[in-house]
Amino acid sequence: MPSREALRLQLHASILERDAAQSIAEVCDRLDFLEVCCPEDSWLAEEMEKLGASVGRVGLFNGFDLFTSKGERRLLSVVREHKPQDVFLSPVCKAWSQANFWNSGNPERVQALLRLKKKSRRMLLCCRRVIALVQSYGGNAHLEQPTGASSWMEEHLLKACRSLTKARFNGCAFQLRHPKTRRLICKPWTIATTDAELAMKLETRRCSRDHKHHQLTGDDVGRSEKYPRAMCRFISKHIYDREHLSWTAYVQALRDAELAELELDSEDTWEEICGLGIRIEQNKHNK
Numbered sequence: 001m002p003s004r005e006a007l008r009l010q011l012h013a014s015i016l017e018r019d020a021a022q023s024i025a026e027v028c029d030r031l032d033f034l035e036v037c038c039p040e041d042s043w044l045a046e047e048m049e050k051l052g053a054s055v056g057r058v059g060l061f062n063g064f065d066l067f068t069s070k071g072e073r074r075l076l077s078v079v080r081e082h083k084p085q086d087v088f089l090s091p092v093c094k095a096w097s098q099a100n101f102w103n104s105g106n107p108e109r110v111q112a113l114l115r116l117k118k119k120s121r122r123m124l125l126c127c128r129r130v131i132a133l134v135q136s137y138g139g140n141a142h143l144e145q146p147t148g149a150s151s152w153m154e155e156h157l158l159k160a161c162r163s164l165t166k167a168r169f170n171g172c173a174f175q176l177r178h179p180k181t182r183r184l185i186c187k188p189w190t191i192a193t194t195d196a197e198l199a200m201k202l203e204t205r206r207c208s209r210d211h212k213h214h215q216l217t218g219d220d221v222g223r224s225e226k227y228p229r230a231m232c233r234f235i236s237k238h239i240y241d242r243e244h245l246s247w248t249a250y251v252q253a254l255r256d257a258e259l260a261e262l263e264l265d266s267e268d269t270w271e272e273i274c275g276l277g278i279r280i281e282q283n284k285h286n287k
């Protein structure tokens with residue numbers, strides 16, 4: 001019978017083999033969820049936090065100006081250092097809105113829009129680089145834009161989306177309502193994601209066409225940018241379930257493999273040996 005320390009080292013080695021890109025310390029220290037281009041009090045990160053995830057938020061409020069290369073460098077170093085399991089990006093979409101069409105007759109506004117588009121392309125490039133980095137270590141990346149935004153046709157997003165699955169859905173299917181009229185708002189959103197299962201679930205949330213909508217005016221547009229609480233809960237629950245199940249299955253698989261291989265003769269011995277795996281699971285969900 002090998003010593004307990006030898007068994008512990010063996011288990012340690014099998015974990016490393018399973019995920020060679022990470023050390024145990026990195027697994028324990030990494031962020032679960034990073035929301036990019038969000039406000040300080042974003043509901044999506046808040047819902048992830050309620051489920052026990054370690055979260056980070058990145059936006060202008062904490063000095064991440066992703067219109068600039070300095071902001072991009074800072075964000076990439078955060079992602080490299082913390083390797084968030086899920087990164088949710090919602091780049092500013094003002095330059096790509098269909099509403100800009102109405103400014104096309106005003107030369108000054110056209111020039112201002114061209115300048116804004118140039119800056120916004122910089123931000124899309126940053127998002128593309130973040131998505132590639134997240135994919136390189138096996139994380140999940142999700143990028144949201146309004147469905148009608150012309151950013152989807154921009155080179156950087158077209159290239160970033162080659163390996164992603166797109167899901168289209170509507171705000172009304174998540175109870176997005178106008179605060180005064182209380183009518184549902186149909187706002188169409190698209191999320192491109194590495195998580196095909198999340199995309200499949202979001203696709204079920206299209207407008208059911210059995211209700212009246214509040215028609216958005218120019219004044220309402222900013223107001224409708226915040227994600228409805230139900231949408232935040234839907235996405236966070238999916239991520240939590242996926243991660244919880246994968247970790248539970250992971251520890252169980254290790255347990256089965258080690259039990260078969262080592263022919264352990266008591267549960268007590270096993271509990272001591274597999275403490276390492278269980279501690280990782282607890283760290284992940286008790287933060």
Ligand SMILES: [Zn+2]
Pocket residue numbers: 170172173184185186207208209211213
């Ligand atoms: Zn609807």
